[in-house]
Amino acid sequence: MNALLEISGLHLEIAGPSGWQPILRGVDLALPAGMVHGLVGESGAGKTMVAKAVLGIQPERSRISEGAIRFEGQDITHLGGNVRRALFGRGMALIPQDPMSALNPVVRIETQMLDVLRLHLDLSRDSAREAALRLLSDVHIRKPERVLRLYPHELSGGMRQRVLIANAFACKPKLIIADEPTTALDVTVQRQILRLIKDLQATSNTALLFVTHDLGVVAKICDWVSVLHAGRVVESASVEEVFRAPRHEYTRALFAATPRYDRPGESLHPVPPALIARLNDEAAAYDAARAGRLSDA
Amino acid sequence: MADVAQWPAVLRNGRALLGLFVFLLLFLVAAAAPLLAPHDPLEQDLVNSFLPPFWRPDADPQFLFGTDSLGRDIFSRLIYGARIAFIVAVVAASLVCVLGTMLGLLSGYYGGWIDTGISRLVDVWMSFPPVLLSIVLAAVIGAGLQAVIIAIVVVDWTRFCRIVRAEVLVQREQDYVTAALTMGLGRPHIMLREILPNILPTLAVLYSLEMGIAIIVEAILSFVGLSVASDAPTWGGLIQEGRLYINQAWWLLALPVGCIIVTVLGLNALGDGLRESLDPVLRR
Numbered sequence: 001m002n003a004l005l006e007i008s009g010l011h012l013e014i015a016g017p018s019g020w021q022p023i024l025r026g027v028d029l030a031l032p033a034g035m036v037h038g039l040v041g042e043s044g045a046g047k048t049m050v051a052k053a054v055l056g057i058q059p060e061r062s063r064i065s066e067g068a069i070r071f072e073g074q075d076i077t078h079l080g081g082n083v084r085r086a087l088f089g090r091g092m093a094l095i096p097q098d099p100m101s102a103l104n105p106v107v108r109i110e111t112q113m114l115d116v117l118r119l120h121l122d123l124s125r126d127s128a129r130e131a132a133l134r135l136l137s138d139v140h141i142r143k144p145e146r147v148l149r150l151y152p153h154e155l156s157g158g159m160r161q162r163v164l165i166a167n168a169f170a171c172k173p174k175l176i177i178a179d180e181p182t183t184a185l186d187v188t189v190q191r192q193i194l195r196l197i198k199d200l201q202a203t204s205n206t207a208l209l210f211v212t213h214d215l216g217v218v219a220k221i222c223d224w225v226s227v228l229h230a231g232r233v234v235e236s237a238s239v240e241e242v243f244r245a246p247r248h249e250y251t252r253a254l255f256a257a258t259p260r261y262d263r264p265g266e267s268l269h270p271v272p273p274a275l276i277a278r279l280n281d282e283a284a285a286y287d288a289a290r291a292g293r294l295s296d297a
Numbered sequence: 298m299a300d301v302a303q304w305p306a307v308l309r310n311g312r313a314l315l316g317l318f319v320f321l322l323l324f325l326v327a328a329a330a331p332l333l334a335p336h337d338p339l340e341q342d343l344v345n346s347f348l349p350p351f352w353r354p355d356a357d358p359q360f361l362f363g364t365d366s367l368g369r370d371i372f373s374r375l376i377y378g379a380r381i382a383f384i385v386a387v388v389a390a391s392l393v394c395v396l397g398t399m400l401g402l403l404s405g406y407y408g409g410w411i412d413t414g415i416s417r418l419v420d421v422w423m424s425f426p427p428v429l430l431s432i433v434l435a436a437v438i439g440a441g442l443q444a445v446i447i448a449i450v451v452v453d454w455t456r457f458c459r460i461v462r463a464e465v466l467v468q469r470e471q472d473y474v475t476a477a478l479t480m481g482l483g484r485p486h487i488m489l490r491e492i493l494p495n496i497l498p499t500l501a502v503l504y505s506l507e508m509g510i511a512i513i514v515e516a517i518l519s520f521v522g523l524s525v526a527s528d529a530p531t532w533g534g535l536i537q538e539g540r541l542y543i544n545q546a547w548w549l550l551a552l553p554v555g556c557i558i559v560t561v562l563g564l565n566a567l568g569d570g571l572r573e574s575l576d577p578v579l580r581r
Contacts, residue, residue: 055479088481096479101472106494115490116480167480 002073003030004207005054005175010067011290012046012053012231023049025231025286026067031224033174036201036208038218038239040254041228042271047211048097050228051177054209055094056084071175089120093168095178095197099160099185103152109163110148113170120171135166139196158189162196169200176201177209182217194220215258219243227251230283249275306574313574316505316567323560326376327383334373335359338530342368350548362552365538371549374530375556381524381531382560384442385515386508389449393511394504396450397457398493404458405465406488416462419455427452431514435523445524449511457503464496498575502568509564516557532557 007029013020096102113132136144139162182190226236235248256269346368362371404415431448438444519533532553539549
């Protein structure tokens with residue numbers, strides 16, 4: 001299959017006090033153009049790190065020791081500098097996790113939007129401004145002229161996330177990475193933002209890598225889902241399949257731990273500690289086997 | 298600074314207001330020196346030397362603060378001294394600000410060997426006694442206003458560089474910088490248009506403090522005769538001349554010292570006031 005984004009056997013390690021600490025242990029993932037791929041897992045599973053590695057913004061004290069990330073067939077695993085920069089905008093874009101801190105606090109919205117538009121689309125000031133106004137109304141901001149003149153602190157969290165979404169879709173990228181775009185928002189706003197992202201994705205036919213820990217969100221907007229634990233993909237299947245008959249025990253445990261509004265009164269089950277312990281043992285065994293394999297080579 | 302809502306806070310701060318007042322006064326006196334000064338500051342009148350200031354019974358009302366050993370009007374010389382002080386303060390502080398900020402931005406944002414190089418240079422630089430270094434520099438470059446300004450810039454850029462570097466290290470980890478990276482914005486853009494606006498409050502504080510320092514250094518250099526031409530009226534030069542007659546006419550020394558103290562205190566108050574009103578932590 002010729003996917004837009006293809007991650008194969010990705011190993012990422014972070015420098016810790018006792019040497020390189022594995023974070024991703026051979027992640028495989030394929031995302032065809034125009035599809036929505038959900039990446040779920042608990043905190044620390046490495047889902048955000050996958051997103052960062054794709055964007056090339058992983059922490060400084062980390063390394064990709066094995067595996068490859070391909071975007072449109074091009075190996076972008078270790079890409080940096082100007083070549084990497086050329087990917088952004090029309091190639092890929094990010095909807096960040098925290099809209100409160102992802103906009104520059106001392107720069108007007110207008111400047112922040114126009115800078116991006118003019119950089120990638122080579123527009124004049126006036127046509128960039130028009131494009132920005134159109135983008136803002138696309139994300140259902142009612143008074144775009146007014147919003148352009150404001151500073152981020154004058155907008156609510158939901159409004160800021162809309163601005164960031166507008167910015168992500170601004171240059172019609174082929175891939176958008178959404179890193180838990182709704183976790184910093186309150187529940188009523190979450191719904192609107194999710195719907196908005198889904199609508200824009202569908203109309204523009206952009207591929208979306210959606211990082212979340214919320215299975216309900218996955219059900220709403222994803223086509224395909226990968227479940228991540230301790231840096232390994234434990235299950236990857238279409239959303240219907242996973243929701244109808246999850247194969248992996250961990251996925252089933254995640255479902256049991258999710259509140260169901262359609263079945264009130266049913267108790268929530270935490271993921272069994274024994275299962276976590278077993279998965280962690282598996283991860284440790286994997287590390288040991290890999291260390292052995294690397295020292296043999 | 299860029300935030301309109303912060304302006305009233307600055308104007309509500311007593312110290313900032315006081316400092317702003319002193320700075321504006323210095324500017325007005327410097328700009329209007331020819332209009333304000335009753336006499337030519339260089340005009341000698343040996344018949345009228347050592348005239349006493351106004352509070353003495355035998356004072357000449359024509360010479361408010363009396364005259365010096367060559368019969369030059371002290372009041373006019375102080376006014377023209379303000380002109381030199383103002384020029385040195387603004388030009389030197391601006392150049393120091395530009396140079397130090399540029400190096401600090403590069404050092405903090407790029408890191409790596411650039412940071413190591415610039416930081417070690419700052420360490421070495423700061424291990425020289427600053428006054429000695431500026432005296433040596435002024436002596437090597439030669440006397441004159443440019444020499445004084447160059448000496449101040451060469452000595453003082455380290456202060457800006459260090460603080461800006463530390464600020465940049467904090468800012469570059471912020472989410473908005475990462476977001477800018479993923480929008481494909483280049484490093485120069487991120488340094489100058491994303492990070493720089495966020496450290497403007499710090500720069501404003503440093504700038505006003507630097508103006509006070511520049512005035513003191515200029516006074517030191519004129520005191521040792523390394524500033525502008527020796528008969529030109531500088532506050533440091535006036536102190537140096539007044540020192541010789543301290544037993545007969547103490548005010549020859551006290552008046553220029555007073556000018557320097559008031560100006561530098563005012564500029565420091567401006568710096569402190571700006572810091573109080575622009576720093577979100579202190580403002581709370």
